[in-house]
Amino acid sequence: MNKTLLAGLLALALTGCAGKPPEQPFTLTLAHINDTHSHFDPTDARLTLGNTAVFTRLGGHPRLLSHVNALRQQAQEADQPLLFVHGGDAWQGTGYFTLNRGAMNADVLSRMQLDAMALGNHEFDLDNGRLSAFIQSVNFPVLAANLDAGQDPDLNGLDNLKPYVLYAFDGHEKERIESVEDAGKRPVVAVMGLVLEDMANFSPNIGNLRFEREVNSAQHTVNSLREQGVKYIVAVTHLGLERDQRLARKVNGIDVIVGGHSHRLLGDFSHLGWDDGEPYARRFNNPDGLGTTCVVQAGRFAQAMGQVAVTFTPDGRVSHCEGGNTLLSDNVFYRDIRRGDHHRLNEAQQQRVAAAIEAKPNISMVAEDPALRAHIDEKYRPALSKAYGDVIGHVPFPLTHVRLPVDGKGSRLAPLVAASQLYWVNTPPVQAVTGRRADFALVAAGSVRNSLEPGALKEGNVGLELLPFANPISLVSLTGRQVAGLLLETINTALSSAAHTGRFPYGAGLRYTFNETSRGRGYLNRIEYLDNGQWQRIEPDVRYQVALNGYHASGNDGWHTLFDSQQAFTDRLDLAFVNGKPRVFPVARLSKNGQGTIEVHYINQPLNCKTARVACSTDARAFIDYVRERRPVLTALPESGVTLNRL
Structure with a gap:
């Protein structure tokens, strides 16, 4: 986003609603991230400025926190509403997750003071016991309106796993409330979550969970919220951009969809040597022909943050939806990806690069939050360094x-x-x-x-x-x-x-x-x-x-031909280490359970990757x-x- 755009939008909102009667337009700013995948440290990146390639680091959670805190400060000064949400897939991606199994994600994300997070498919990569511990540890609500956890012993009844949450606003001040009646005359924003309806195709570890149809569940939830008197509805989803756009076209009443899963950095970044993505904050007509839904997403790996300002008409429809993604850059630049001291740009070159970035509309140099940086370095980095x-x-x-x-x-x-x-x-x-x-x-x-x-x-x-x-690696015979x-x-x-x-x-x-x-x-x-x-x-x-x-050998993630070819019989062999030596586990056939999860049936002893002496x-x-x-x-x-x- 242009560095003056957010302030301008907030000022516009201030003149449009602050100090005005309740019937005047309401403006909400959303800061959002998705698919951060445990990238707590910055990621290496190549940028093209003019005709020159420079190398730096982007993002990381301490830098995300600094940036969102700046947005919070701007919103507070303008006395405007702001929510900070995560579109799912906080898990996996780096050695931090492999070592800490979700606990570090809960710790760091809680320090960032999120207002809500959608469940991504990678949050199901371990087991529902680990996911339950994560959900109970974080200090923000985890949302999934189309998830039925009633039969799952780990996730059933968790207070922090909800279909939606309600926030009442008085200018910048917000309060999480249980019902619209608790808001009085304050405007209420509902934030609902949606997860993949075909989660069983993405994760084998969904236990006894049921995933309902995305469109049907979304419309049912919106209808319920409207009946309660909620005028402003945000959906935080982990469906992918194509499904988000379908949702916008098929569901009446969602004002904004903040998505994830596709890793799409929306906006034109070609001036930095990156891709020219689809436009940010596109609006799609609802099926009733009256409402529109604004769709946004913010890339991957904690490199960028999106910020969108949504202004509503007095009857609760979207009149403006504007914003953009901002890449968050370090302020040190190199001429080589190896980043040796001798590769570092000299002072004059650094200043020219800094000036070039300042002139760009969707990248900013942002310092890391020092407290979060120190916490990661002291508590988690030593074990990571040792494990390599x-x-x-x-x-x-x-x-x-x-x-x-x-x-x-x-x-x-x-x-x-x-x-x-x-x-x-x-x-x-x-x-x-x-x-x-x-x-x-x-x-x-x-x-x-x-x-x-x-x-x-x-x-x-x-x-x-x-x-x-x-x-595990699998060997399976297939015809041409x-x-x-x-x-x-x-x-x-x-x-x-x-x-x-x-x-x-x-x-x-x-x-x-x-x-x-x-x-x-x-x-x-x-x-x-x-x-x-x-x-x-x-x-x-x-x-x-x-x-x-073995994951794809079973037909997961859309490799359906492999599942189809092994339902009745297979000669497949799965390979793992047992007591440090390679061993085969012959597979008899594949099947699907009631939730659609693919199950592997072994001929003799099943492959249990959780056993201490087995390395898969x-x-x-x-x-x-x-x-x-x-x-x-x-x-x-x-x-x-x-x-x-x-x-």
Whole structure:
């Protein structure tokens, strides 16, 4: 957002409603974040200013706190209402989460004084007991109007898990209230939450929870709030931008949707060498043809904060919705991503960069909150530093990870992850227990959680950050026809507008060409695998041994072909370490329970990753061994194996 825009909007709101009778327009400012994924420290970033590339760090929770505190101060001085909300997926993403299992998230987020947070899919990555502890530990409400926890022993009856909350405002002063009657003549804002209706496809750990339809639940909740006399309704969601926009078009009465899940940084950031995203604060017509809903989202990894000012007509409809996302930058800049002292810009260069940033509309230099920075450094950073372990190799050049290839350039890391799995399952110790040789490997883009910057690569960079989900590697046989079907379904669904791009497939020992014929649809005109050094055409009726992680091998995250192919019978083998040695766990078949969660049925002893002597993180171990044994100087592979020809 332009650095003067928020102040201007607040001033506009002040002249429009402060000191006026209740029938005058009401303006609400929302500060919002989403998909922060435990990025408590800043993330490395490259910016283009003019024709010059500079390197700095963006965001982190201490910087978010400084920025929102500044917004709070502005709102207080203007005597205007402000809410600070989180669109979900605070969990996962860095070694901090792997070590602290949600406790650090509860601690740090509570210090930020959020007003509400939606549940994201990654909040279900552990188990409902851990999620319950998180919800009970935070000092803000966690929202999910379409979640039925009545049959779940961990989440049933939690006071802090709600479908919505109500806030009454008197200028800047706000009070959380139980009913509209408690507000008197003060304006009331309802904040409701929505989670993915198909959560079972994203998380296997949902216990006995039921997830209701997003549109139906939203309309039911809005109707209930309107009947209570609530005029202003905000939905904090973790559905993805496409579903948020659908919600706006299909539900009457939501004024603002603050979303997450898509990792979309809305707004034009091309002047910084970043993408030109969809417009921020787009308004969509409701089905009744009368109301409109404003939709916003704020990127990922705690790099940016959104701020939107919404002005309402006296009868409660949105008349203005304006704002933008702001990238939060450090004030130190380098000419090289390695950020050595000798790479740091001199004083004159620093001043020129600072002036250039000051002139940009959607980036600001923001100092970290010193108290939160000190708290993280003292309580959590020592264990993180210790956990990173031994150096396994070195990265001489940045290895960037993007989910979808852009202009012919795809992820430089996902093919390496696939190559590590193909290498590892074909090593003699692993082949000795499987009795098989893999033909190729597949990996979903969403399995790879970050890029790698130049420098030493430690075990913890892999197991705590790059591949933090502790997935076993699976070997499953698929026909060439099934491989083609899997590629088609995952590519097509990943390419659709504002889709969940994490399901996009990369491979090793496999290459394909996909031609898009209409937006988000297309065909494969080449699928080949590497056989004894020669590329061969995939034959429809031939069976191939495919290596991939167990999560996607079960058909989760939209890899439905794999579930369909294993419902009656499978020869799949899951690989884990037992007492430090590789062991196979043969799978008999897959099924779905009443909540739609995919269940794996093993032939003999089931694979229990919670057992102390069992280590399921063979995906991370494969990458560590691959780097240490084959690629100690880790660079990108000569080709990604993916040719994506888009319209």
